[in-house]
Amino acid sequence: xxxxxxVALTSINILxxxxxxxxVGLLSGLFGVGGGFLMTPLLIMFGIPSTVAxxxxxxxxxxxxxxGTYAHWKVGNVDFKMGLYLLAGGFLGGIVGVQGxxxxxxxxxxxxxxxxxxxxxxGIVGVYMFIESLQSxxxxxxxxxxxxKEEKESAMGRFLKSLPLQTRFEKSGITHSIFVPxxxxxxxxxxxxxxGVGGGFLMxxxxxxMLRMPMHVVVGTSLFQILFTCIEVTFLQAYTNHxxxxxxxxxxxxxxxxxxxxxxxxxxxxxxxxxxILLAGIVLAVTxxxxxxxxxxxxxxxxxxxxx
Amino acid sequence: xxxxxxxxxxxxxxxxxxxxxxxxxxxxxxxxxxQLVAAKPASAMLTAKANHDHITIDFFYHGSSVSVRGESDPxxxxxxxxxxxxxxxxxxQKGKVGGMLWMNVGQLKFENTxxxxxxxxxxxxxxxxxxxxxxxxxxGYTALQKHVEVTPVANExxxxxxxxxxxxFKEDSKVYATSFGKIxxxxxxxxxxxxxxxTDWPYQAQPGDYLVSVYAVKxxxxxxxxxxxxxxxxxxxxxxxxxxxxxxxxxxGFLSIGVALGAxxxxxxxxxxxxxxx
Numbered sequence: 128x129x130x131x132x133x134v135a136l137t138s139i140n141i142l143x144x145x146x147x148x149x150x151v152g153l154l155s156g157l158f159g160v161g162g163g164f165l166m167t168p169l170l171i172m173f174g175i176p177s178t179v180a181x182x183x184x185x186x187x188x189x190x191x192x193x194x195g196t197y198a199h200w201k202v203g204n205v206d207f208k209m210g211l212y213l214l215a216g217g218f219l220g221g222i223v224g225v226q227g228x229x230x231x232x233x234x235x236x237x238x239x240x241x242x243x244x245x246x247x248x249x250g251i252v253g254v255y256m257f258i259e260s261l262q263s264x265x266x267x268x269x270x271x272x273x274x275x276k277e278e279k280e281s282a283m284g285r286f287l288k289s290l291p292l293q294t295r296f297e298k299s300g301i302t303h304s305i306f307v308p309x310x311x312x313x314x315x316x317x318x319x320x321x322x323g324v325g326g327g328f329l330m331x332x333x334x335x336x337m338l339r340m341p342m343h344v345v346v347g348t349s350l351f352q353i354l355f356t357c358i359e360v361t362f363l364q365a366y367t368n369h370x371x372x373x374x375x376x377x378x379x380x381x382x383x384x385x386x387x388x389x390x391x392x393x394x395x396x397x398x399x400x401x402x403x404i405l406l407a408g409i410v411l412a413v414t415x416x417x418x419x420x421x422x423x424x425x426x427x428x429x430x431x432x433x434x435x
Numbered sequence: 436x437x438x439x440x441x442x443x444x445x446x447x448x449x450x451x452x453x454x455x456x457x458x459x460x461x462x463x464x465x466x467x468x469x470q471l472v473a474a475k476p477a478s479a480m481l482t483a484k485a486n487h488d489h490i491t492i493d494f495f496y497h498g499s500s501v502s503v504r505g506e507s508d509p510x511x512x513x514x515x516x517x518x519x520x521x522x523x524x525x526x527x528q529k530g531k532v533g534g535m536l537w538m539n540v541g542q543l544k545f546e547n548t549x550x551x552x553x554x555x556x557x558x559x560x561x562x563x564x565x566x567x568x569x570x571x572x573x574x575g576y577t578a579l580q581k582h583v584e585v586t587p588v589a590n591e592x593x594x595x596x597x598x599x600x601x602x603x604f605k606e607d608s609k610v611y612a613t614s615f616g617k618i619x620x621x622x623x624x625x626x627x628x629x630x631x632x633x634t635d636w637p638y639q640a641q642p643g644d645y646l647v648s649v650y651a652v653k654x655x656x657x658x659x660x661x662x663x664x665x666x667x668x669x670x671x672x673x674x675x676x677x678x679x680x681x682x683x684x685x686x687x688g689f690l691s692i693g694v695a696l697g698a699x700x701x702x703x704x705x706x707x708x709x710x711x712x713x
Binding site for chain 1: 492493494495496497498525526527528529530532535536537538539540542543597600601603604607608638639641642669672673674676677680681684685687688689690691692694695696698699700701702703706707
């Protein structure tokens with residue numbers, strides 16, 4: 128059955144957005160990512176204008192991350208305190224990132240920088256997570272090597288401990304200076320604004336490897352943080368660009384809210400390393416897809432302006 | 436004497452009144468005769484009528500079909516052009532960076548371009564119309580290219596390249612098309628030619644007014660022209676939502692967020708109940 132979308136000004140088979148929502152919602156509940164890096168290009172592929180695709184996806188993520196946050200909170204896997212510090216940093220970073228984009232546009236090579244940042248970030252995150260989780264799966268049997276690694280990293284740990292305003296994050300069982308999540312959140316905020324994505328795929332590894340939070344708390348906390356970012360983005364897109372398609376968002380969230388719940392339940396059955404290696408696999412697949420897009424001659428040399 | 440004068444004046448007034456009446460009658464007669472002539476086409480009159488001239492877009496709209504029919508002189512070729520009003524369009528332009536990476540390298544502005552452009556003809560337009568006539572009536576992509584302004588392009592060669600990319604982009608979204616041989620023609624009993632075309636109306640065509648121009652062509656020239664209109668309009672909830680998104684953006688934004696939050700919580704509660712049994 129087809130439905131007409133009043134803002135996208137196109138007609139779509141309802142199975143497409145519901146199915147996409149289900150799949151991306153599942154990933155969201157599993158890994159704590161918004162899934163914009165998958166959903167937006169898929170929507171464009173199905174004929175949705177790029178600006179509407181990005182804006183409507185953030186609307187949909189509000190629903191999926193509410194559903195996912197709730198499911199993770201129920202089993203005690205959301206560190207609200209950490210989430211709020213990251214959010215504060217992300218908000219500041221977003222402001223800097225938007226100015227950065229203006230500067231890039233003024234310099235005239237914005238698209239090149241944006242694309243390269245995207246590919247590099249995805250590639251680095253994917254490769255690092257893949258190798259790390261593969262090694263840690265092997266090392267489970269060899270505890271001696273693991274201890275040696277922990278010692279090596281204590282230099283970085285000592286530096287972080289020396290920062291002022293140390294505070295305890297109970298849920299994650301870690302202690303950090305409040306500047307650590309604010310600065311890291313800010314870093315993700317800048318990159319996310321430049322790349323025009325939510326940044327979940329960056330936030331998750333940062334929480335795992337730099338903040339040293341347990342994987343299952345990472346997923347819940349990331350979703351909590353994404354929820355607020357996407358509420359803000361949805362409102363700005365609706366208010367300034369008129370590009371949120373309500374009907375498309377409803378169709379997507381029909382699938383994604385259910386997908387997020389299933390993902391959260393399924394995720395509890397998987398080990399942290401299994402989750403990390405799966406996410407790494409998806410990030411790497413997207414990287415490869417973008418590299419193909421960049422190198423193969425496109426079928427059309429013109430596209431709708433606006434959006435990215 | 437006085438009475439006589441009075442009756443004379445009355446008589447005169449009556450006379451004037453009756454001539455006025457007669458004049459009005461005559462005028463009406465001429466007018467209705469004219470109307471009669473206009474309604475019944477003379478032998479050199481081309482007619483055009485779109486059967487489905489008001490297309491409404493509701494939730495279940497997935498495109499439509501439009502048929503155009505009419506009468507023409509026998510032995511003429513026909514060209515039917517359907518266009519939206521002209522405007523300017525800005526599109527992102529892809530190019531190779533560093534000799535190997537494809538990305539957006541800038542924007543191109545296309546002025547005097549319709550968003551929608553379809554041309555149907557009885558025969559290949561190059562075979563039935565001279566170049567001058569095609570340009571005069573903007574019939575066919577070559578004529579449209581001449582009519583359109585593309586910026587920034589360095590020379591005519593570049594304009595041709597990017598205009599053909601523009602046409603490919605538009606054809607891909609089903610809003611540009613040219614074809615020949617789809618118009619059916621038959622001779623009617625009055626010795627005139629009936630023509631008919633049924634064409635798919637793409638759902639990608641945006642709401643608005645569309646002009647259907649029919650040209651009768653003979654010896655490489657347009658000899659007659661007729662016009663009709665097709666209106667595409669959003670109705671009901673589709674219209675309400677589209678209008679709200681534009682005119683009441685803040686409320687629309689809050690509504691979208693509210694529904695998303697509600698759905699997220701709603702589904703969570705359903706799952707909690709469902710999962711509670713385990």
